[in-house]
Every structure is written in structure tokens, then in C-alpha cells.
Amino acid sequence: MRIDVDALHDYAQGCGILGSGGGGDVDAVVMQATAVLSANGPVDVLDLDELPDDALIMPVSGWGAPTVGIEKLGSGKEGATLAAAVTRWFGSPVEAVMCGEIGGGNGVLPLAIAAELGLPLVDADGMGRAFPEGPQVSMHLAGLSPAPVFFTDEHDNVVTLHPVDGRWYERLARTVTVAFGGTAIGADFVMTASTARSVTIRRTVSLALELGRAVRAGGPAAVTEVGKGTTVIRGKVADVERRTTEGFARGTVIVDGTGDDRGRFLEIHVQNENLLATEGGRPRAMTPDLITLVDETTGQAIPTERVRFGHRVVVLALPCADLWRTERGLAAAGPAAFGFDTSYLPIDRAERG
Amino acid sequence: MRIDVDALHDYAQGCGILGSGGGGDVDAVVMQATAVLSANGPVDVLDLDELPDDALIMPVSGWGAPTVGIEKLGSGKEGATLAAAVTRWFGSPVEAVMCGEIGGGNGVLPLAIAAELGLPLVDADGMGRAFPEGPQVSMHLAGLSPAPVFFTDEHDNVVTLHPVDGRWYERLARTVTVAFGGTAIGADFVMTASTARSVTIRRTVSLALELGRAVRAGGPAAVTEVGKGTTVIRGKVADVERRTTEGFARGTVIVDGTGDDRGRFLEIHVQNENLLATEGGRPRAMTPDLITLVDETTGQAIPTERVRFGHRVVVLALPCADLWRTERGLAAAGPAAFGFDTSYLPIDRAERG
Secondary structure, X not given: OEEOHHHXXXXXXXXXXXXXOOOOXXXXXXXXXXXXXXXXXXXXXXXXXHOOOOOEEEEEEEEEOHHHHOOOOOOOOHHHHHHHHHHHHHOOOEEEEEEOOOOOXXXXXXXXXXXXXXXXXXXXXXXXOOOOOOOOXXXXXXXXXXXXXXEXXXXXXXXXXXXXXXXXXXXXXXXXXXXXXXXXXEEOOOEEHHHHHHHOEEOHHHHHHHHHHHHHHHHHHHHHHHOXXXXXXXXXXXXXXXXXXXXXXXXXXXXXXXXXXXXXXXEEEEEOXXXXXXXXXXXXXXXXXXXXXXXXXXXXXXXXHHOOOOOEEEEEEEOOOXXXXXXXXXXXXXXXXXXXXXXXXXXXXXXXX | OEEOHHHHHHHHHHHHHHOOOXXXXXXXXXXXXHHHHHHHOOEEEEOHHHOOOOOEEEXXXXXXXXXXXXXXXXXXXHHHHHHHHHHHHHOOOEEEEEEOOOOOHHHHHHHHHHHHHOOOEEEEEOOOOOOOXXXXXXXXXXXXXXXXXXXXXXXXOEEEEEOOOXXXXXXXXXXXXXXXXXXXXXXXXXXXXXXXXXHOEEOHHHHHHHHHHHHHHHHHHHXXXXXXXXXEEEEEEEEEEEEEEOOEEEEEEEEEEOXXXXXXXXXXXXXXXXXXXXEOOEEEEEOOOEEEEEEOOXXXXXXXXXXXXXXXXXXXXXXXXXXXXXXXXXXXXXXXXXXXXXXXXXHHHHHHO
């Protein structure tokens, strides 16, 4: 499988759907990816089984509040800078790039970096969606250490972290991100293909491509079918409240039902991602399942930072990867992990609630 | 030459004198150094000519506001953590430790780390005194890059910086220091002995030992003789104004002359170090020359953070290393570099002013 400039747009749409409202803005990264794919040609997407056991894989992610990310573009050299630091540390070359999180711009950025480096992109990621916190990643749940963690910025600064635990990782990473002016590109959980086979969420790049093709072919209905999800509500955005605090974009979005859903109101709680949707105080969908707003007409995902009053949307709920529904997965990324006083109900059961 | 527990106290006194009021508190670091020298035995002090050309030297320094440093002690493992990171990066073992700056606690800390690692301490440093800013170091003046820069804390976190320029170095280093809770231990300008021979200020460890012995043997008068300096004023501290901003301890100290100096007032301007001494608006001594307050009776140096109202002191001025009196040296560390609107006058001429 290959992603060229044409497939890029489907892929980016799919990453937007998987972002659950977050993962960073897609459009700015698509501009970068378009330029580098045009210049360097398509990127091969490889299943982990196609790579040699000892092939070094570099997962990359963008860091920082998405409301900043919109205005700030990279230099296009970040991948080479990170790969050089990784190679120096591990003493062997990077053989493939991976998405730390497939959702939003963070799913597209690794594609641009793979194209920049002339390397394949692995058909896997660490989340199967987007999450706001560093430790909410499958490699962490599997007991891997993220260190060394490499960060770079558009100036070519490099900072390498060896934090002693997850709390220090968050603290230092956010500090570096702020010092870099609000956004950074990072590589963590660098690992071999044999390790990656058992600690990642697999075939999520393929899934993003399929979801993106569904958007183009059939709009919201096709997306729920491909993603095995449901439609929560169709309506108009009636209120948006947002603030950026401690590097997170937090807020709430109210959707006022239209058509068959007239008279219903859905409240969506946001912390970078859409985390909990309630109706009359009762949960309809919640993390770790995905809650994605899409444009009613085009089916294109709307990231939290682009939701506007009056926007006509369909709110979709898609099931998360199985890993997140385990006890460890829910402890890391269930509603309680974000301070919500509600037990996890998978979207099928939440819908009936 | 060796420094054992007995010589440590002379050495620490000498570092205090060379601190020009700064370089971090000596006493807390002496406690650490005493413990590790007692456990591991004395440290060899080697001239750079005694080391093989390719021997890797690790300069270390403490970072952070000295008013924080007083309360915060290290884990005693920082040296091993830094040396492991340096060795991993450069692919060869650290063979000697060096003081980034000889002044204050930063002159004593590398001795403790050398003892911890069972390595020699090099008879040289990057300043011949203490300075508040990272780039005010002889290796920088010689055109060396500080990167990679390694930082660690008492928890064993490690952060490695590759800043693109000095401005980014300062910004990232101070950011990391703040994230670490106010203080950090860093290694920068890691280099071979052959490089160090031409880019460091040499025999400053010997000088610190001689100054410390002079304190013990003859008080302030002996210190000025060994240090080839002068006495600016003898008096009582009449006013102390200090504040900690942006990681720096800033303020002013007024010394009210006593004895032969009755009726004279000296005003000392501080930014971590004593940088400028004026009398009736006329400069008496200024950076890059050293301005050190010593106890009138014991001759022991008084760091800026321990200066108290009523303290009876002698203010000494000692000439800086020749490097700092060159055009490049003055541009980096002369009075204008700290925002003082005065041209540099070496202490001999300033005294007559």
C-alpha cells in the first residue's frame, strides 16, 4: 500500500475522524505533507510483519495546544533532525516512521516526515485515535519506557529527555513545548519492529484511509458503517465555550438537535479531544470511545478548535480499539482518568441508556 | 596535587573568594563533598598537560538561583548519571571532571562529582570566577559549541539539549532548571584534553587552594596579596535589597565605611554576582574583575545571598583572568554586557578614579 498526494486527502480525512476532535489541526499539516509528497514521491505503508525484526521504528507526534498549532508551521527539516538524534543514540538507522497517535494532524505529520526521510510508514499507531496525555498510549500500557524522548522545533533545537516516570515526562515535555513557543515535534518509544508487533494498535493507517474514502463516497452514514459506530445526534452548534489552560484546550460544545432530533440537546465535554457526550445529564458516549463532529453535508471531521456557533453537524460515536476497553486501558483513558464522575459504558450500551 | 577532606575547606574558601559573591552557596556543597571525599578518598588534581590528548573531560556546573540552592540538596548520584549520558553520546568514557566555573559552590560541586566517580579534577575552569550567564565562559569565547548539554536533578531525570544558539541555550537551560524545581546539575562543553588546553582558564584550582590557605593564614590582607588585588573598603553592611527574578538573584548592597574608611559609602550592584561597586556615583571596581565581600575577622567570603545588615566586612577587588580584559572578553562580560552605563576600568585604574 502506498499513500500519494491523491490518497493523502482521504487519509487526512480519516485521521480527522479518528481524532475525536483532537490530535492537532489537519489542514496545516496536509499543506506540509502535500509539498513533501509532491517533491519526494509517495510513501509506502508497511504492515509490521513486512519489516525485519530488528528494524528501528521512530514514532513521531506533534505536541502543544491545537489552538496554537493552527498558526505555527514547521521547517520541514524536523524529521531529519529527529532521525539523526535517534540514530546517534541507538547506533543504528531509523528504518520506518510510525504515528504516535493516528488522530488529527498527528496522523498526517508522520506521513510528511516519512516522505521527507524517504522511509516507509508503519500501518499501526499507539492510540487508534487521539488522546491528550502522553501516557495514554499502547506502548506505555505494555510497560515500555518512552525514553529517550527527542523533541525538536522549527529552529532545529533538539532536547532529549530521560524522565524517571510518567509524571516527569508530562512535566518536562510540556515545559519544553512551552519553551519552544507552544508546539514541538517529538519522537518517543523508539523500538524495533519485533517489539512494535505486540505493543501497538495495528492497521490503523489502513483504517484511516478507509474512513477517508467513506467520507468522500458516502458522507456521515458511510463513516459510521466503516467505523462500526453510531450517529448520536444531528443538529446545530448552539454554544461553544473554550479556554486554553496548562497547554490544553478545554471547553464544552452544545449541539441543538434538528430534523428528527429536534428538541434534543447534546453537551460535549472537551479537553483537546471530545471526551464525554451527555444528554439531559445522561452519558451518550464517552472516552475511550471516539466522539467526532462531522460536517452534516460533507462528512468531514471538525476538530474542536474549529467548531463554531451555527455549524450544522452530525455527532458520530465510534468504538475505540479493544485495548482501551480492558481494565488497564480504562484506568489510563476511561472517563475517571479525566475526572468525570461516571462509569464507562461502551457506545452501544451508552446509546440505549 | 590532591584534595582530601582537610584541603577541601581551604579549597572551598578559595572558591568562595573567586565567586565574586556568586557561583552558588559553598556550605551545602561542602557537606556533600565532605561525605563523598570521606567515603571515596582524595581527588587528584591534574594539570591538563598530564592528561592524554584524547582524554574526555566533563565540565560540570550547578544551575539555578543561589537563594534556592541553599535549601535544596542533591542525591549524590548526579555525577554517575551525567557521566553515563556523556559516555553514551560520545562513545568513550569520561576521564576527568572540570569546573565549568570555579567560583562559589560551583567550584566545589565538580570536586564532589570527581570523588563520586573516582576521577581526577582538572586544574582549570571556564571562568576563573563566577558569572551569571551561560555564554560567559572561555570555551564559548573560543568558538566552541556547548552542545550537547546534559542536565540532571536529584530524581535522576536527564535532559539533553542541542540548542541552535546561545539565546536558545539560555532559554532552554533556564526552562529545564525551573521544571526541575529551581536547580539542576549540568555538563556542557564536553571536550578532549588537547582542546581544553587552549580554551580554558588554567591553574584556577591551584589558585583557589592558595587563596583558601591565605584566608586561614592571614585573613583579608593575605588574600589580596595572593590574589594580586586591593581592598576597596572596610565597613558595615548598612542596607541590603534583593529580589529573585527570572532565575537571577538581583539587588544592591550598601557598605558604610568604618575605621579609616569612616564617612565613605560603597554601593554594590548584584546579579547573582557582585558586578559593580560605586562610591559617590564613581566606579571603584567592576565586572569582569572580581568584587568579593569577606568577613572582617575571618576573611571568609560572604556570598550575596548571605550578606546581612550589620555584617562587618572587607570588600576586596581582584583582577580577572586576562581573557576577560580582551575586546571579546569585555563584550561578553564587561559592564555593558550587564546593562551598566560605564566603560570598563581595570581595578588598579578604577581605584585611582
